[in-house]
Amino acid sequence: MSKDNETPEERRERLRQKELENPSSSMHGSNLSDLVGGLGWKGTGIIILVLIIAVVIFAVFFR
16 A cells, blocks of 8 residues: 555554664654554543543642
8 A cells, every 4th residue: 555545543553663663763662642542542531531530639639
């Protein structure tokens, strides 16, 4: 498949594979998009919900 006809998911995977060939381009070889891409929408929603709850707890108790 040519670069013009590839889906966004294929493009992300191609760029991720290219980045893995040159790991010095990122600090640890992975980033947030790898995490979110691996979790799916339910896992991403849970992480967002946990972050919101943590911010509210912090604001209530450490203000």
